[in-house]
Amino acid sequence: MSDGVLLGARRIVVKVGSSLVTNEGRGVDAAAIGNWSRQLAVLAQQGRELLMVSSGAIAEGMKRLGWKQRPRELHDLQAAAAVGQMGLVQMYESRLSEHGMSSAQVLLTHADLADRERYLNARSTLLTLLALKVIPVINENDTVVNDEIRFGDNDTLGALVANLVDADAYVILTDQRGLYSADPRKDAAARFIDHATAGSAELEAMAGGAGSSIGRGGMLTKVLAAKRAAASGTSTFIAWGREPDVLLRLAAGERIGTALVAGTPKWAARKRWMVDHLQLRGAVIVDDGAAVKLRDEGKSLLPIGVREVHGDFVRGDVIAVRSAAGAELARGLANYSSSEARLIARKPSNQIESLLGYANEPELIHRTNLVLI
Secondary structure, three states: HHHHHHOOOOOEEEEOOOOHHHOOOOOHHHEEEEEEEHHHHHHHHHHHOOEEEEEHHHHHHHHHHHHOOOOHHHHHHHHHHHHHHHHHHHHHHHHHHOOOOOOEEEOOHHHHOOOOHHHHHHHHHHHHHOOOOOEEEEOOOOOOHHHHHHHOOOOHHHHHHHHHOOOEEEEEEEEOOOEOOOOOOOOOOOOOOOOOOOOOHHHHHHOOEOOOOOOOEEEEHHHHHHHHHHHHOOEEEEEEEOOOOOHHHHOOOOOOOOEEEEOOOOHHHHHHHHOOOOOOEEEEEEOOHHHHHHHHOOOOOHHHEEEEEOOOOOOEEEEEEEEOOOOEEEEEOOOOOHHHHHOOOOOOHHHHHHHHHOOOOOOOOOOHHHHOO
């Protein structure tokens, strides 16, 4: 159940909202960020991999610019984000450093995760940072986007990041205890929801609107984000961000807040995503040796095992992997375009750079981006 999900979670995405990060808009809260940083450091020492998705740039920018109310004009919002992002990332860097942790700033837009090539690049960067024991601090790139500022929210971004890196769990820290059957500020009979299945229709009916004038999200965005994360098998936990040692207690299996558990196993969900929801742009024909390594040994597809390349695809497109007899063996995300694949087919990976002038990865399709049919 919910206890076991976080207790055994190795890769965790944590999202904190604007009201928490900026102490209800009064500016970046050094004590709060320091507290979360301390907990992240402890979890990292346990062998966990952590990613922090943090709101607060616009709110911090408003404070620095002396604005009392969130502006409506797009250029004002972008200016506030540009000013505020400086203070936000500096605070995370200094507080994480105090606890012996390295950090990195990653700014994303929804478009980065919709485009397959940019998706692969973002995924590779984040996984490399995790392998280097660096905690990525992620925010939307509010200074250059339009619809993300008007309609987007970091609850959704956190869910997209969780999907991107195959996270085991997604923790949303907010200014409320969790999800209620109705708004507890208006309905004294509101019932606390401590456990539910992510994506349940009744959850959306229970969730209200935006919770504060500082942030843009409310419980509805969190419920919808949990539904999105569950599509890739990631369970979501909503908890009060100022609960003492909230991250450590959640990771230890303590029931805090609301657990919205994914109803689909992680790898089964990823397989369904790869097989059912992505359009095929091409195919490669592999030799018998490569077919055995894919099917029986769970290996990546290397260029040397590719006999033919069909179709017109770019890096990040989903392509089919077929046997010499034409049977579909697998599908996966291509690390190289069709024109590049034709040049490196039948060649060992150590020749990729000399053939293309550069090398993205040694594999044509990495095993983590490949699913057997």
